[in-house]
Amino acid sequence: MPYLYEGDRNEQGERHGKGKARLPNGDAYEGEYRNGYRHGFGKYVFKKVKGKSRSACYIGYYEKNKKNGQGTFLYPDGAKYEGSWKDDLRQGFGTYYYTNADTYRGEWDKDRRNGHGTYTYAASGMVYEGQWVEGKRSGRGKLTFGKQCYIGNFHDDKMLGPGTYIFPNGSQQHGEYVIVEEE
Numbered sequence: 080m081p082y083l084y085e086g087d088r089n090e091q092g093e094r095h096g097k098g099k100a101r102l103p104n105g106d107a108y109e110g111e112y113r114n115g116y117r118h119g120f121g122k123y124v125f126k127k128v129k130g131k132s133r134s135a136c137y138i139g140y141y142e143k144n145k146k147n148g149q150g151t152f153l154y155p156d157g158a159k160y161e162g163s164w165k166d167d168l169r170q171g172f173g174t175y176y177y178t179n180a181d182t183y184r185g186e187w188d189k190d191r192r193n194g195h196g197t198y199t200y201a202a203s204g205m206v207y208e209g210q211w212v213e214g215k216r217s218g219r220g221k222l223t224f225g226k227q228c229y230i231g232n233f234h235d236d237k238m239l240g241p242g243t244y245i246f247p248n249g250s251q252q253h254g255e256y257v258i259v260e261e262e
Contacts, residue, residue: 081103082100082101082102082103083100083101084098084099084100084101085098085099086098086099086100086112087112089114091114093112093114093115094112094115094116095112095113095114095115096111096112097110097111097112098110098112104126105126105127106123106124106125106126107123107124108121108122108123108124109121109122110122110123110141111141116141116142116143116144117141117143117144118141118142118143118144119140119141120139120140120141121138121139121140121141122136122137122138123136123137123138124136125155127155128155131155131156132155133153133155133157134155135152135153135154135155136152136153137150137151137152137153138150138151138153139151139152139164140164145164145166145167146164146166146167146168147164147165147166148163148164149162149163149164150162150164156178157178158175158176158177158178159175159176160173160174160175160176161173161174161176162174162187163187168187168189168190169187169190169191170187170188170189170190171186171187172185172186172187173185173187179201179202180201180202181198181199181200181201181202182198182199182201183196183197183198183199184196184197185197185198185211186211191211191213191214192211192214192215193211193212193213193214194210194211195209195210195211196208196209196211198216203224204224204225205222205223205224206222206223206224207220207221207222207223208220208221208223209221209233210233215235215236216233216236216237217233217234217235217236218232218233219231219232219233220232220233222238225247226247227244227245227246227247228244228245229242229243229244229245230242230243230245231243231256232256237258238256239256239257239258240255240256241253241254241255241256242254242255242256
């Protein structure tokens with residue numbers, strides 16, 4: 080498929096202003112351009128992948144062909160991310176809706192959960208609110224499940240260090256959580 084473009088151009092003949100493009104690989108873009116780059120607000124629809132019921136789609140802001148600023152990405156598996164982007168990566172604050180109905184709302188760094196955020200586990204109703212490092216629960220956090228919760232430190236997705244477990248009747252257990260290796 081040849082490259083097709085219809086829209087505005089600058090004096091150098093580069094795409095500039097509003098336009099529509101159909102790329103040779105089957106992807107399509109409609110939106111703003113600056114000096115030949117996708118730049119400003121636009122909608123990019125990826126070619127449908129064989130075996131998937133839908134194609135991926137990004138609606139949001141670009142800088143020099145990269146997702147930058149606020150935008151929404153719809154994944155072919157049905158997942159969705161709404162939030163901030165930098166250099167084509169999830170960066171800053173955003174919400175990710177997983178296909179299993181889990182959600183993460185919080186800070187991102189280089190496409191990973193990083194900083195403060197809340198993850199809701201749909202199947203169990205469990206909610207974690209706290210610190211994340213490179214996609215894992217690490218640092219201070221609160222894990223709530225039903226009428227009980229743990230408030231304390233996490234490391235590498237595990238409760239570790241000082242923490243408090245609060246039981247459904249309100250009684251509390253304070254202590255140092257450790258990882259016990261099973262044989």
